[in-house]
Amino acid sequence: MTYNVAILGASGYTGAELVRLIATHPGLQIVGLSGNSKAGMAMADVFPHLRHLDLPVLTTIEDMDFDGVDLVFCALPHATSQAVIAELPKTLKIVDLSADFRLRDPADYEKWYGKGHAATEMQKEAVYGLTEFYREEIKAARLVAGTGCNAATGQYVLRPLIEAGVIDLDQIILDLKAAVSGAGRSLKENLLHAELSEGAHAYSVGGTHRHLGEFDQEFSAIAGRPVKIQFTPHLIPANRGILATTYVQGDPDVIYETLKAAYADEPFIEVLPMGQHPSIKHIRASNFCHIGVVADRIPGRAIVIAALDNLTKGSSGQAIQNANLMLGLPETEGLMLAPVFP
Known part of the structure; x- marks a missing residue:
């Protein structure tokens, strides 16, 4: 149909x-x-x-x-x-x-x-549209609210870890690099080629980024207590893609196994072998999210990195994934396109 x-x-x-x-x-x-x-x-x-x-x-x-x-x-x-x-x-x-x-x-x-x-x-x-975690609610919804692209990337890393209780909730640092298309198509002086190219800069520093509202809402609900992460986004001179590097305290092997189990049956979330880390080059123009876990040199700490395309998995692809569920279509329909490379 x-x-x-x-x-x-x-x-x-x-x-x-x-x-x-x-x-x-x-x-x-x-x-x-x-x-x-x-x-x-x-x-x-x-x-x-x-x-x-x-x-x-x-x-x-x-x-x-x-x-x-x-x-x-x-x-x-x-x-x-x-x-x-x-x-x-x-x-x-x-x-x-x-x-x-x-x-x-x-x-x-x-x-x-x-x-x-x-x-x-x-x-x-309205149902919050992070598909992998609100699947049943989305199926029955009339109105679904798509997530912020930065918020989706951070949540794919942190939601399973918070729910499983395998990291210190008061020691979460999220350092995120976002491509320029996330700022939209309207003309802005700071997004001109001469202003943006050959450089990178942090923005919304110190806890002012709007997607923190989503992090606070979702992480606190999972934990059953207030959870506030330290989050700094950076604008990079790329057209599309998000790379989120998260620093957490916990056993790296347990963190890896927790994420691997959480996404074992998810068609769009790929947890890489332990020690490997993703690149936005490898998910470009696709609905896939790649996650990698690396043990830090300091015992009891791990670095978890996620990459997704802000326009696809972070926005329009996620929207179609949700629409498929709302209309009773296979969730993956129209979305299994391979990433564009190079």
Whole structure:
């Protein structure tokens, strides 16, 4: 069976990634694309790499016809999604790629995003979209909130370790390198080639990054007590990919076996042999996440490294993985594309 889907915000990076992936998905068909700033344009003119596809012309959200649409991917900016989603037909299933429904407590949303939540009733029904850990809830959901790409990477490393109680919860350091596409497609001076290339820099230093709201929410719920990690992201001059290096206290062999067992049956999470570590080169443009564990030279400490593609497993691929579950399709359908290399 083929389901009809629409993409709101198709003129951004995550929107284009959704189109790329759905183009070879046997169970999904794109029947509507919105991009308010590009309304009236063909996707081929906005993204020439998609010109081989027969796609609807971009419209405004107001002009989109939702008759016959089964599911909507909402790839709109933060604070825009909640207002738009609140007005969508109640018959639609929705996968939101923004931050608007990730935090269960509206007060936490206001703390991290600087404004009150405008759709608190819908927030109550939203399911957090980290697929491997909320699979059953996602199957029954009408609204799924995709995770932040940085938040997903860190959680793939830390959730099993926190749940198993094999690391010191007060000694977690996450050092993360993120590619520039994670900042979106809008023009920003610090993302110009001359500003970004041949360098790297930390940002949101000292605990101000918004994805910390997700880490606090999820890790504290697992542990049954407040858990606050030390987290510093860095912007690197790459187009796509995230490399998260996590420093933890615990037995490296136990940490490795815990992660290996946790992901033994997961199609997209690959735990590498002990001592090997991943590269963003090896997961590029795929829905896979690679995790490696290395024993530190200091006894009782381990370094756990994860790599994933922020636009795919960290966003649009994860969104399709969730949509597959919501529509009763095989979870891996349309997502088993091999990484692009070199």
